Amino acid sequence: MAALAGETRAILYGFWLSSCSWRVRATLAYKQIPFEEKSIDIVKQRTQMTDEYRKLNPSQKVPALIIDDTTLVESMAILQYLEETRRTPSLLPNTPLLRARMREICETIVSGIQPLQNIGLKPHFSIEEQYSVFTKYWTRRGLQTLEDLLQKTSGSYCVGDQLSMADLCLVPQLYNAVTRHQLKLEEYTTVSKLYETLLKEKCLSDTHPEKIRLKKVTE
Amino acid sequence: MAKPVLYSYWRSSCSWRVRIALNLKEIPYDIKAVSLIKGGGEQHCNEYREVNPMEQVPSLVIDGHTLIESLSIMNYLEETRPQRPLMPQDCYKRAKVREICEIISSAIQPLQNLIVLIYVGEEKKKEWAQHWIMRGFRAIEKLLSSCAGKYCVGDEITLADCCLVPQVFNARRFHVDLRPFPIILRIDRELENLPAFRAAHPSAQPDCPPEVAK
Numbered sequence: 489m490a491a492l493a494g495e496t497r498a499i500l501y502g503f504w505l506s507s508c509s510w511r512v513r514a515t516l517a518y519k520q521i522p523f524e525e526k527s528i529d530i531v532k533q534r535t536q537m538t539d540e541y542r543k544l545n546p547s548q549k550v551p552a553l554i555i556d557d558t559t560l561v562e563s564m565a566i567l568q569y570l571e572e573t574r575r576t577p578s579l580l581p582n583t584p585l586l587r588a589r590m591r592e593i594c595e596t597i598v599s600g601i602q603p604l605q606n607i608g609l610k611p612h613f614s615i616e617e618q619y620s621v622f623t624k625y626w627t628r629r630g631l632q633t634l635e636d637l638l639q640k641t642s643g644s645y646c647v648g649d650q651l652s653m654a655d656l657c658l659v660p661q662l663y664n665a666v667t668r669h670q671l672k673l674e675e676y677t678t679v680s681k682l683y684e685t686l687l688k689e690k691c692l693s694d695t696h697p698e699k700i701r702l703k704k705v706t707e
Numbered sequence: 708m709a710k711p712v713l714y715s716y717w718r719s720s721c722s723w724r725v726r727i728a729l730n731l732k733e734i735p736y737d738i739k740a741v742s743l744i745k746g747g748g749e750q751h752c753n754e755y756r757e758v759n760p761m762e763q764v765p766s767l768v769i770d771g772h773t774l775i776e777s778l779s780i781m782n783y784l785e786e787t788r789p790q791r792p793l794m795p796q797d798c799y800k801r802a803k804v805r806e807i808c809e810i811i812s813s814a815i816q817p818l819q820n821l822i823v824l825i826y827v828g829e830e831k832k833k834e835w836a837q838h839w840i841m842r843g844f845r846a847i848e849k850l851l852s853s854c855a856g857k858y859c860v861g862d863e864i865t866l867a868d869c870c871l872v873p874q875v876f877n878a879r880r881f882h883v884d885l886r887p888f889p890i891i892l893r894i895d896r897e898l899e900n901l902p903a904f905r906a907a908h909p910s911a912q913p914d915c916p917p918e919v920a921k
């Protein structure tokens with residue numbers, strides 16, 4: 489997205505396959521925050537392991553966001569910073585209870601599923617099949633928890649009828665489940681219905697991995 | 708209004724975080740112990756399922772609702788009970804608190820969680836747990852080098868401190884060498900003797916086995 493004259497663009501260090509990067513990318517797009525993306529290949533080149541990248545992000549992961557003359561890491565910290573500094577359009581429900589329900593969904597994804605199917609786990613399994621079994625198992629468990637949560641909270645979005653951080657966490661995780669882990673979502677009826685409708689949401693469709701993959705890397 | 712009820716396991720770091728936050732904010736609460744071990748885990752029994760169909764611990768029954776996920780619970784407490792705040796006012800510092808909380812709650816704890824370690828297996832679990840703890844602590848130590856004061860972020864106790872102390876305890880349980888993390892160690896020492904932290908410690912919990920409490 490082009491910056492207005494005099495406005496510095498944020499820089500997102502991300503990767504097209506990274507669900508955590510997609511969460512941030514979708515948030516930037518939704519809030520219409522000008523940014524450019526620099527691709528950090530976490531799979532083949534493992535650029536996140538270089539000393540240069542470690543100076544930017546000591547966790548050696550993506551995403552990292554340079555914005556307001558500062559570097560932020562951890563996608564949920566980034567999402568909430570963007571929400572607090574650029575309040576409209578908002579990605580938060582408007583009561584403490586609904587915000588708690590939103591965070592329950594987010595945390596189920598960001599700590600209950602994502603870390604247990606991360607690409608970074610692969611080297612820790614001597615056989616790829618073991619990695620595949622491990623990641624599928626934990627993803628399925630998480631999907632069932634999400635189904636149970638979303639049956640209670642969802643309307644046309646994860647929490648009622650307003651887009652929130654929960655939706656921007658859900659879609660990238662489901663994309664991983666369907667593509668990388670080749671899981672079927674049909675048995676999770678609420679989850680699969682939300683996935684289908686949310687993929688059409690502009691901030692998610694505009695920032696979809698398949699679009700990012702094809703984009704030229706900017707320097 | 709009824710006192711909040713925290714369903715907690717003595718040694719669960721996620722339960723511990725919430726206990727610390729409740730204590731720091733001086734919110735009176737009752738504890739009901741749920742063993743994650745007895746009989747395959749009491750969180751799966753019918754009695755607990757009626758309280759929390761998600762079968763997760765911790766859960767907090769408060770204001771007529773059952774809340775899960777420790778970070779979500781702590782943020783709810785922050786928003787509804789603003790006394791003794793556990794988040795800074797400044798947006799950048801708030802981001803730093805969340806960075807530390809997220810590294811612990813998503814990059815470390817889930818990978819050394821009880822059920823994951825059972826899955827990984829007896830032979831590999833210690834090395835596995837140590838790897839993920841050390842990796843996360845390296846990142847946190849680096850973050851702390853620029854944002855820590857007396858505590859994790861500046862000189863006021865925040866949610867980051869609530870998450871850190873239980874994780875340091877777990878690191879010790881898995882015999883992680885903590886000497887490469889002097890800032891983490893200093894902050895942990897600073898906090899461990901504060902009344903709110905002592906009262907939340909596993910050894911002070913009603914379901915702590917007597918032989919451990921000694």
